[in-house]
Structures are given as C-alpha cells and as structure tokens.
Amino acid sequence: MTDQTATPRAFPASAPLKGRIAIPGDKSISHRSLMLSALAVGESRVTGLLEGHDVLATAAAMRAMGAAIERRDDGEWRIHGVGVGGLLQPREALDMGNSGTSTRLLMGLVASHPITATFVGDASLSGRPMGRVIDPLAQMGADISASPGGRLPLMVRGLAPAIPLAYRLPMASAQVKSAVLLAGLNTPGITEVIEPVPTRDHSERMLRGFGADLTVEVGGDGTRHIRIRGEAELKPQTIAVPGDPSSAAFFIVAALIVPGSDVTIANVGLNPTRAGLVDVLKQMGGDIELLNAREVGGEAVADLRVRHSNLKGIEVDPAVAPSMIDEFPILFVAAALAEGRTVTRGLDELRVKESDRLSVMATGLQAIGARVQESEDGLVIDGTGGDPLPGGATIAGHLDHRICMSFAVAGLVSKAPVTIDDIAPVATSFPNFETLLTGLQQ
Numbered sequence: 001m002t003d004q005t006a007t008p009r010a011f012p013a014s015a016p017l018k019g020r021i022a023i024p025g026d027k028s029i030s031h032r033s034l035m036l037s038a039l040a041v042g043e044s045r046v047t048g049l050l051e052g053h054d055v056l057a058t059a060a061a062m063r064a065m066g067a068a069i070e071r072r073d074d075g076e077w078r079i080h081g082v083g084v085g086g087l088l089q090p091r092e093a094l095d096m097g098n099s100g101t102s103t104r105l106l107m108g109l110v111a112s113h114p115i116t117a118t119f120v121g122d123a124s125l126s127g128r129p130m131g132r133v134i135d136p137l138a139q140m141g142a143d144i145s146a147s148p149g150g151r152l153p154l155m156v157r158g159l160a161p162a163i164p165l166a167y168r169l170p171m172a173s174a175q176v177k178s179a180v181l182l183a184g185l186n187t188p189g190i191t192e193v194i195e196p197v198p199t200r201d202h203s204e205r206m207l208r209g210f211g212a213d214l215t216v217e218v219g220g221d222g223t224r225h226i227r228i229r230g231e232a233e234l235k236p237q238t239i240a241v242p243g244d245p246s247s248a249a250f251f252i253v254a255a256l257i258v259p260g261s262d263v264t265i266a267n268v269g270l271n272p273t274r275a276g277l278v279d280v281l282k283q284m285g286g287d288i289e290l291l292n293a294r295e296v297g298g299e300a301v302a303d304l305r306v307r308h309s310n311l312k313g314i315e316v317d318p319a320v321a322p323s324m325i326d327e328f329p330i331l332f333v334a335a336a337l338a339e340g341r342t343v344t345r346g347l348d349e350l351r352v353k354e355s356d357r358l359s360v361m362a363t364g365l366q367a368i369g370a371r372v373q374e375s376e377d378g379l380v381i382d383g384t385g386g387d388p389l390p391g392g393a394t395i396a397g398h399l400d401h402r403i404c405m406s407f408a409v410a411g412l413v414s415k416a417p418v419t420i421d422d423i424a425p426v427a428t429s430f431p432n433f434e435t436l437l438t439g440l441q442q
Ligand SMILES: O=C(O)C1=C[C@@H](OP(=O)(O)O)[C@@H](O)[C@H](O)C1
Pocket: 027, 028, 029, 101, 172, 173, 174, 175, 176, 178, 200, 325, 326, 349
C-alpha cells in the first residue's frame, strides 16, 4: 500500500561541503530540561531547546500534567513547575508521537504520582518494548496495563507514596535508568539504580543540578550505583542546551566522505558518555579537530572542524556501543566508503529503536550497492575505499529519522541519487537538517 501522505526526497551526489554550521540542541538534555523544570518550584529558563517533534511531545505532556510552558519570540522557553508530587492527572491520552525517551521517562514520573495516564504513539513507537520500564515501575507499586507484548497504548496508574527500589539494569539503557530515577524523585527514601554498563548520564547530572540529593558510587568492576533520595524539592534553573552530538554525527560523516569537504560544526556536546563516534571515526583515520573546548552548563562542548579523509575499516570495540548507540546507522555509511572491512558487534539494542536499525541499514546499504553482511548483533561492511556507491534505490525509512538522514548522507557519495520514501521523520530530532545541508553545498 502506498502512503499518500509520504514526502519522498532524492539526495544526489554532492559538491564539496564547506562552511560553518550550528546544529540544534541535544534531544536527551532537552527532554530532561522540560521534565525537571516542570517539577521544580518556580520558573526555569531554557535556551537552545531542540524544537523537534519528540521534544514537543514532552512539552505537551508536561503541560497536560499542569506545568506552564511557553516559548518566547526570542526562542527562550519559560517553564513554571508544579513541584515534585504536584503533577495533575491529564484529561486525555498523552500522545508520545515517535519518542521512546518521552514515553519511558514520563512513565517513570507518573508511576510515583497519584494520577493515571494513558500513553499512545505512532506505529513505530507502538512496536517498541515497554516491558523494560514496566517491570521496575510495577515493583515500585505502579499499576500498568499494556497492549500485548508490553507495548503502547498503555495505562499507568501511579502509586503515592511509591515503594523505593534497588534495581539492577538488565540492559544498557539510559531510558530505563532515568525512568526509575524519575520515579524515585517522588518516592520516600532511597531509590537505587545499579548500572553495570555506563550509559548517558544526563539524568544524573541534571537531577543534581536541580538540587536533588543524588550520589554515584563506582564499584571496582566499574558498576555504577546511583542513589536518589526521594521527595526532593527541585530548584528552578537556567539552562543552555548544547548542540546534539547525535545530530552533528550526520555532518561529521558527510564532511569525512564527500571529497574536498571542510566543515566546522559549532557547539557540539561532547559528554564522554555520548562521544564514542568521534573516537571511532578518528581511529578510522578521520580528520576531526576539536576547537575551543569548553564547558557549558556542566557539559563538555567543542567546535568540530572536519575535513574529507581516507577512512580505513576497523573492528569497533563493543564496549563503546552505549556511548554512540544512536550513531551506528551513520557509522555504517562511513564504513561503506572506507577502505577495507569494518566489523561491529554487541549491537542488539539497535533492533529495538525506531526501527530494527541493523536489518534496515543492511537492506538499504545493499540496495545502493554496498557490501554488507548482517549478523545477529552487528554488521560487517566491506567499504569502497572512497569510490562512490552505485546508489539509485528508494530506501524505506520505517518512520526512523536516523535511517532517513543516514541514507540522505549516503546519497551525497552515490553515482545515482538515493531516494528516501518519506523524509518527514527527520523532524522528530533535526527539523533543519536539509536547510543546513543545502547551506554547506553553496
Ligand atoms: O535517555 C535518552 O535520552 C536516550 C537513550 C537511548 O535510548 P536507550 O535507553 O533505549 O538506549 C537513546 O537511544 C535515545 O535516543 C535517547
């Protein structure tokens, strides 16, 4: 069946990319800025907020639960919080759109408030597993009824006071960690998350920044014990959201693989729990220079100057996966242009993102002439050594923004244009992606 509302877009071979761009705000930090501000007592101010559909879904949900949230004409967001424990029962189902982060973190918040909320989402989100948050939140006392397989639509009936929990994460997931910590905010006593494999730590940093009593103890084997004391009072903050490294990734790789390119990407967040891609691309021979390294709002930030490079295939250490979990689709494109073989493993989590990113990337790359083999938990890619890919196929984006943008970049180095069947999903995380790309092609 053809989707009448889809907007296909063709990406042809590109001239060298040249110039300087600033990418939009970090999606993870933007979600958390809205949620924590909405729970603080008083007015928080946020600049650089990502205004993508996923973050706007979080804003709408926090409004529906009582927070006053407005965007000023100068782009600053002002949020009046309701206080921890003060969330109101939403009158209608919370529409999470395409956003896993909104869904899982907000389920955590609702779980320890005396309210009931229904969560709905699009076809992609409705296929993603929510059992991973249902399990710990049910142990804390929330009553959750989900669709078969622990999917959306689902309903969370919170319990207040909830029961504190010590929870060992069964998979490397910042969303599950954050759901439990956010539930812990309004739970008496100490809620603990035990994290054997470190994942992005924005929740920990920001909860502390808002004044929550949160400690992190690292065991001898690297396991992190994160403890939050509940019934916290959060103080309003002024937040400058750094640029999203996961969005920068598309322009980093584009500049590395389009011959003659020289691009500077300003204000990129480089929190070590997010910066894996830059290290891996450097290992592959990528010319990426960090300029003006600084700290913004407790997060490492730098400008990145990226020049076209002859990339070499490598074996990617599975241990770096959590620090670049959303960047594998675009890394696979870089690998398809590198000289020699790139091997990736330990990427089972990619199968439960907006699409099955291992299978969708393997199929799409094969369709445009790349040599790719899919294994259970990774891809093996034999690159062209810098020669253009044949291209010329239409790629199914499966409502997955990162798939759409990865193949858009692949089109820039293909003989025949690469067409994305529907470009609309890009707006979930990177609304001005095409505008920035066109600007670098002038
Ligand atoms: O906590 C977050 O903001 C996110 C965590 C990651 O998901 P998982 O926790 O499912 O790995 C990541 O893929 C997502 O884009 C954002």
